Amino acid sequence: MNDTNKDMVTNITEAITAVDANETLMYEATTTVKLPSNGLMNPEVTQVTLKRMTIQQTKTLYTSKDPNFLTSLIKGCIVSPVNFSLNDLHPNDVIYLCFMLRYISSPKNLQQRVYCTECNNLYDTEIRIPELKVKYSEYKENLFKVKLEDLNDTVTFKILSEGEIQHCEQIARRRAKQKNLSDEDTTWEILLSKISYMIQSKNGEPFEDFEDKYKFISGLSAFDFESLNKEYTDVTESFGLDRKFISDCPKCGNSDEVEAYIAPDFFRLV
Ligand SMILES: [Zn+2]
Numbered sequence: 443m444n445d446t447n448k449d450m451v452t453n454i455t456e457a458i459t460a461v462d463a464n465e466t467l468m469y470e471a472t473t474t475v476k477l478p479s480n481g482l483m484n485p486e487v488t489q490v491t492l493k494r495m496t497i498q499q500t501k502t503l504y505t506s507k508d509p510n511f512l513t514s515l516i517k518g519c520i521v522s523p524v525n526f527s528l529n530d531l532h533p534n535d536v537i538y539l540c541f542m543l544r545y546i547s548s549p550k551n552l553q554q555r556v557y558c559t560e561c562n563n564l565y566d567t568e569i570r571i572p573e574l575k576v577k578y579s580e581y582k583e584n585l586f587k588v589k590l591e592d593l594n595d596t597v598t599f600k601i602l603s604e605g606e607i608q609h610c611e612q613i614a615r616r617r618a619k620q621k622n623l624s625d626e627d628t629t630w631e632i633l634l635s636k637i638s639y640m641i642q643s644k645n646g647e648p649f650e651d652f653e654d655k656y657k658f659i660s661g662l663s664a665f666d667f668e669s670l671n672k673e674y675t676d677v678t679e680s681f682g683l684d685r686k687f688i689s690d691c692p693k694c695g696n697s698d699e700v701e702a703y704i705a706p707d708f709f710r711l712v
Pocket residue numbers: 558559560561562563691692693694695696
């Protein structure tokens with residue numbers, strides 16, 4: 443894998459490529475952001491234009507029983523492109539859009555509860571979203587090669603979109619239910635299903651269908667399986683929002699590295 447180019451790492455305020463503040467009402471102003479996948483998932487979608495959240499959308503978060511409320515919220519704040527689904531993006535893009543929407547929609551910094559590993563103190567810390575770094579994908583084509591040493595085969599794989607990952611989970615859960623599997627085995631089934639779905643060809647020959655891929659993956663040595671899994675993870679970790687930051691405990695001064703996450707009140711702005 444290539445080393446990440448330094449030029450591809452930037453902070454969020456630099457990542458905003460355009461702010462259209464020429465509107466009469468500021469809440470109608472739009473912000474255009476470049477997606478971390480940078481066209482890897484869909485060469486035609488490299489940036490998204492967002493508008494700020496309204497008070498009505500904030501209120502919906504308190505009352506909504508829709509399990510997909512987060513997706514609905516983001517979708518509702520996307521001005522362009524018009525005809526695309528969040529499912530076509532990479533999960534790293536979706537997380538990034540959540541943080542960007544949070545950032546442009548509220549003048550308040552994000553608060554997060556942190557646990558001090560030195561004195562066990564629980565405290566609230568402020569996350570300054572613009573200080574988090576973003577890495578952009580440098581890959582031009584969504585097709586990667588990996589040599590499996592034990593089999594002496596070269597396998598190509600693609601990076602899965604949000605929608606494809608959800609689809610794999612559904613297949614795996616259905617399979618697990620039929621086989622009456624435990625929760626732990628279901629998790630394993632989901633992993634097998636995702637890895638099977640992502641592989642495309644072996645030594646240049648395409649697989650017949652999903653079952654053919656599943657059979658191939660299930661029969662791999664632990665070494666080959668891990669090589670494949672590692673290559674996939676290396677690619678997906680090479681782009682996206684780096685949510686890690688350093689937090690200093692107000693009681694003992696100890697610095698802990700923490701990761702910003704999307705808590706239930708993430709978008710509760712008022
Ligand atoms: Zn402490």
